[in-house]
Amino acid sequence: xxxxxxxxxxxxxxxxxxxxxxxxxxxxxxxxxxxxxxxxxxxxxxxxxxxxxxxxxxxxxxxxxxxxxxxxxxxxxxxxxxxxxxxxxxxxxxxxxxxxxxxxxxxxxxxxxxxxxxxxxxxxxxxxxxxxxxxxxxxxxxxxxxxxxxxxxxxxxxxxxxxxxxxxxxxxxxxxxxxxxxxxxxxxxxxxxxxxxxxxxxxxxxxxxxxxxxxxxxxxxxxxxxxxxxxxxxxxxxxxxxxxxxxxxxxxxxxxxxxxxxxxxxxxxxxxxxxxxxx
Ligand code: NAP
Numbered sequence: 001x002x003x004x005x006x007x008x009x010x011x012x013x014x015x016x017x018x019x020x021x022x023x024x025x026x027x028x029x030x031x032x033x034x035x036x037x038x039x040x041x042x043x044x045x046x047x048x049x050x051x052x053x054x055x056x057x058x059x060x061x062x063x064x065x066x067x068x069x070x071x072x073x074x075x076x077x078x079x080x081x082x083x084x085x086x087x088x089x090x091x092x093x094x095x096x097x098x099x100x101x102x103x104x105x106x107x108x109x110x111x112x113x114x115x116x117x118x119x120x121x122x123x124x125x126x127x128x129x130x131x132x133x134x135x136x137x138x139x140x141x142x143x144x145x146x147x148x149x150x151x152x153x154x155x156x157x158x159x160x161x162x163x164x165x166x167x168x169x170x171x172x173x174x175x176x177x178x179x180x181x182x183x184x185x186x187x188x189x190x191x192x193x194x195x196x197x198x199x200x201x202x203x204x205x206x207x208x209x210x211x212x213x214x215x216x217x218x219x220x221x222x223x224x225x226x227x228x229x230x231x232x233x234x235x236x237x238x239x240x241x242x243x244x245x246x247x248x249x250x251x252x253x254x255x256x257x258x259x260x261x262x263x264x265x266x267x268x269x270x271x272x273x274x275x276x277x278x279x
Contacts, residue, residue, distance in 0.1 A: 031274075
């Protein structure tokens with residue numbers, strides 16, 4: 001069965017449209033600021049998608065583009081101004097930044113109350129302590145998708161391939177909060193094949209096409225494909241969809257799986273930030 005992230009995300013956006021209309025009746029206009037550095041093609045596609053859904057939901061968008069030569073001081077000046085601007089509710093610095101910039105340092109310039117990506121130490125620490133916070137959008141979207149399909153998580157063995165701070169690590173914390181048992185695999189892990197076979201829920205966040213094939217997964221596994229890989233202008237996940245689909249119980253497609261859920265969670269975080277700011 002397909003875990004239809006596109007359909008679920010649409011439902012979430014419908015609810016957000018209503019929320020935003022309600023805010024606007026009270027003269028409150030949710031606004032997101034996106035900062036892009038350089039011209040990474042994938043980043044430009046993600047931002048274009050974010051722009052489209054912001055328009056649909058009624059969230060105002062301010063975009064800032066810098067070329068690779070921008071320095072930390074210039075970014076800090078902008079982020080400080082956006083932090084102080086009461087009309088801006090969410091600030092997002094598009095990942096990845098060019099290598100000459102310290103991404104963690106720059107993420108942490110954002111006021112945690114406007115950190116709608118959940119990448120500041122403040123929000124990461126709260127997530128670690130299972131406190132209310134802004135949760136990174138991809139992991140949040142994956143849990144929401146599983147819950148929409150009423151898939152039980154308690155006691156399940158979840159195997160996550162990838163340990164990035166954007167996907168793997170925060171997702172592991174969220175699954176722990178749901179009382180699942182979590183294994184994280186990375187490029188140095190041993191016995192990967194055996195561990196992958198033992199998964200009730202397998203999440204692949206590697207970024208390599210055809211990384212997961214049919215013989216690697218067990219029957220009845222639930223497969224979440226986070227990977228986004230481009231080949232000849234087409235998008236593929238990490239999983240060999242056609243063959244794996246026939247074997248497992250649930251699977252997310254790429255596109256229209258995790259991607260739309262990620263963006264829906266971003267919008268939800270912006271609306272949440274706006275409501276909190278106007279309490
Ligand atoms: P990342 O920072 O490059 O992390 C990739 C992870 O994969 C690393 O932890 C790496 O291990 C691990 N890895 C690489 N080769 C491996 C191997 N042979 N065996 C086991 N693990 C291996 O990437 P990311 O930012 O997490 O993103 C991962 C993928 O998800 C990318 O394709 C990205 O475009 C996509 N993505 C999609 C969404 C969405 O909304 N759908 C959102 C975010 C990211 P080491 O740590 O040992 O290097």
